Amino acid sequence: MDVAELRELLTPEALRLLDELEPSGAVSDAVALVSRLRKAGHPPALVAAVLTQYRLRRKAEAKFGPFAQRMLFTQEGLEQASRLRVAAVHAGRFAAAGLTRVADLGCGIGGDAMAMASLDLRVTAVERDEATAAIAAYNLVPFPTAQVAHGDALEQPLDAVDAVWLDPARREGASRLSSPDDWSPSLTQALAIARQRPGGIKLAPGMDRALLPEGLEAQWISVDGEVVELVLWSGALARPGVGRAALVLRGDELPAELRAAADSDDVEPGPLGEYLYEPDGAVIRARLIGDLARSMGGRMLDPTIAYLTADRPTATPFARGFRVLERLPLDTARIKRALASRGIGVLEIKKRGVDIDPAALRPKLALRGAESAVLVLTRSAGERVALIAERCD
Structure with a gap:
């Protein structure tokens, strides 16, 4: 704008x-x-x-719900803004740690600052783009404990704050900045700031894990099955003994979190059981699949694929479960006959670890019937397989 x-x-x-x-x-x-x-x-x-x-x-309603109807936005600011539910979780962490004066460095349209100010935290929201800073100021008018400063995050004095929140700009106009050195502030600069004060650094969930620093808590967050962000926490905001965490937010369910000191070791692969489990993306990103499998009494379906299998059903917020009805070789003609024999006319197709286009496969299956099922195309013990299944939930 x-x-x-x-x-x-x-x-x-x-x-x-x-x-x-x-x-x-x-x-x-x-x-x-x-x-x-x-x-x-x-x-x-x-x-x-x-x-x-x-x-x-x-x-913006997808991120901010009814609050969107009194807010103003820029296209870039909306794309990078945290969902309000996620921002509220972050704000709660600051409040629980007793950190009441926060500098939001790179506040964008002010979504995170809104969540913090709603908990009566005193927030100084800093934004270098003049138009975006004005938008943030408009959005924060209802919150008397928040103020907006137009300026460079790197030049903002931190003497008057207890903690910092950083959301580095990862876009420049319509272009996505792939190198952390080009972000504003850069990842190196953001980490330096987070070492001066307890802080949280919001990053893209797919960031190269080789860039994750030692000594900080890395928390991946998913909302309704979509991994939306990675946050690095420092100082009093980092929980003792937690190096990796997967926070799962789904619908009206209570938040669920899987935590560990470090990446977990995978469990051994084994034969396909009656149940198949697809770990939440946050669990996969955090590399906590092994811990999840052990908690369920499960095993890897294949050493290179993020599917788990078990002989008994387990209710868990960290994975979606399927009851396996039939296992077939990955052969289109045989899959078509098996689906026809079951009267499957509504089919969800999932794939992992195989080079097949579900959109190209679907018309070849000539689906007819009133029944529904899930078709999972994957590998089991190195073999390409098709699993006809039904959802457990």
């Missing part, structure tokens, strides 16, 4: 129009909206600014 668009947006007329618009995701409604605003005599620049925010608010 450039400053000219920001000026159009931060006017009483634009904000009033934006708040009066009815939520809708339909393209035809958006087109009609533009036409209506133009006919009402609103300038094209104002209409464009309002329409952009209208669309971003619809998109």
Whole structure:
């Protein structure tokens, strides 16, 4: 967002129009909206600014829920912002550690600062981009314990704070910055700051594990099955004896976390049992599959594949379970006949460790019938197999 668009947006007329618009995701409604605003005599620049925010608010509902309807956004800021539920978990960790004065260095649109301020933490939110800082200031107006500073995170004095939260900018416009040296602040700079004060550093979940420093807690977080971020915790925010953690947030269920001092050793592979388990992505990223398998009395299906198998069912928040109905060689004709014999017309296809395109396979199966199933394409003891299964939950 450039400053000219920001000026159009931060006017009483634009904000009033934006708040009066009815939520809708339909393209035809958006087109009609533009036409209506133009006919009402609103300038094209104002209409464009309002329409952009209208669309971003619809998109932001996935992360911010109903709070999105009173917030403002930039496209880049929304993409990098933490989901509100995740931000609330982070804020709770600061509060539980008794750290009440936090510098949010690289605050973006202010989502994490909102969560902290909602717990009455005193937050100084720092953002170097002028337009984004103004957006953050607007979003934080309801929170008297938060203030926004337009400036460089690296130049922010830390004398008056107990802790820091860093979310390095990993994009520049439409381009993703792949090198940690190019982030703002860079990973090296962020780690240096987190050594001065207890801190959390939010990173992409797929970051190269070779870059993880010793002595910090690494926590991978998933929301409804999607791994959304990795956080490195330092000082009083890092839990004693915890080097790796997988936090699973799913629906209305209570948060569940698997913790260990370090990467866990895998368990030995063994024969396919009656049940197959797909570990949550956070567990896989944290390399805690072995600990999960041992807690379930399970075994690896294949030494190179992140599937577990067991002879008895186990309810766990850290994996999704399937009851295996039939095992077949990975042969399209045989799979087609087996599905037809069971009357399978609705099929979920999962694959791991095999080079097959499920979208290309599906029409070849000629699915017919009223029954549903899950088809898992994978390897077992080095052999390519197809497993017809049903979900346990």
